[in-house]
Amino acid sequence: MTGSGLAARLWAENADLAGAALSHPFVTGLAAGTLPRERFAGYVAQDAFFLEAFARAYALGAAHSTDRSGLDAFADLLAGVREELRLHGSYAAQWGIDLAQVQPLPATLAYTDFLLATASLGGTALTCAAMVPCMRLYAHLGQSLAAGADGAGDYAEWITTYADPAFEVLAGTLESLLDAAAGPAVDTPALRRAYRRAMQLEVGFFDAAWAGA
Numbered sequence: 001m002t003g004s005g006l007a008a009r010l011w012a013e014n015a016d017l018a019g020a021a022l023s024h025p026f027v028t029g030l031a032a033g034t035l036p037r038e039r040f041a042g043y044v045a046q047d048a049f050f051l052e053a054f055a056r057a058y059a060l061g062a063a064h065s066t067d068r069s070g071l072d073a074f075a076d077l078l079a080g081v082r083e084e085l086r087l088h089g090s091y092a093a094q095w096g097i098d099l100a101q102v103q104p105l106p107a108t109l110a111y112t113d114f115l116l117a118t119a120s121l122g123g124t125a126l127t128c129a130a131m132v133p134c135m136r137l138y139a140h141l142g143q144s145l146a147a148g149a150d151g152a153g154d155y156a157e158w159i160t161t162y163a164d165p166a167f168e169v170l171a172g173t174l175e176s177l178l179d180a181a182a183g184p185a186v187d188t189p190a191l192r193r194a195y196r197r198a199m200q201l202e203v204g205f206f207d208a209a210w211a212g213a
Contacts, residue, residue: 006182007175010129010195011136017199021137022144024203026210031145033153040155041095043209045102048088050205053112054134055081057119061127070124070181073173080170087161107208111201118194128178129191133198135171138162 011018021027026043029035055078062074092099104112118130142162145152149159161167182191 005175005179007132007136007178010132010192013192014133014196014199017196017203018137018140020203021206022141024206024210026206027141027145030155030158031148031152033151033155035155037095037154039209039212041091041097042212044088044091044095045097045099046105046108046205046209048085048092048099049102049104050108050112051081051085051088053116054131055085057115057127057131060116060119061124061131064119064124064127066124070177073177077170077174080167084161087157090157105208107201107204111198111205114197114201122194123181125178125181126191126194128174128181129194130198132171132174132178133195133202135167135174137199137202139168139171142167 026035026039030040058074058078058081062071062078065071065074089099091097115130119127122130139162142159142164145159146163149156149163152159
């Protein structure tokens with residue numbers, strides 16, 4: 001990403017975790033098409049559970065918005081999550097995954113509990129700081145892996161979904177909300193901790209998916 005706003009600075013400050021995600025064996029296995037199918041199936045189930053919580057966090061963000069532009073932006077972002085859930089539903093149908101019976105792993109619950117607590121109790125800036133890392137990281141992963149997507153086999157659709165310019169627009173929309181909400185008085189250590197915590201939880205999510213537990 002480019003820019004000089006708070007979202008860009010936070011992304012740069014957490015480059016170590018972005019690098020850890022990009023080089024993670026789960027992600028490199030996706031790129032090479034060598035990731036065991038059972039690990040990806042487990043990831044799809046857990047990520048569908050996560051995305052439902054992510055959608056609820058967007059809904060809370062919309063409810064707490066103080067202006068029409070914020071309300072509209074959160075509504076657009078919520079529609080984007082619905083598209084992601086359709087992708088997961090497609091994988092579930094192909095591979096016989098029952099998304100209604102998902103039992104969330106500790107790594108999944110840690111992330112969803114963090115997001116929902118933040119969106120429920122925090123203001124717009126803190127909510128955005130907790131949610132931006134997921135969007136920016138997945139856009140980064142999709143765009144970084146897209147050049148080799150032809151060799152990704154069953155996982156090429158996952159890569160192209162997150163490399164799509166439309167997903168970049170959604171990530172940018174959320175970052176713009178963060179920049180707009182976080183004036184000098186709001187750019188606090190708590191906000192920076194929320195951003196980094198979300199990045200750590202992203203890497204932890206891949207750890208759990210790779211371990212299969």
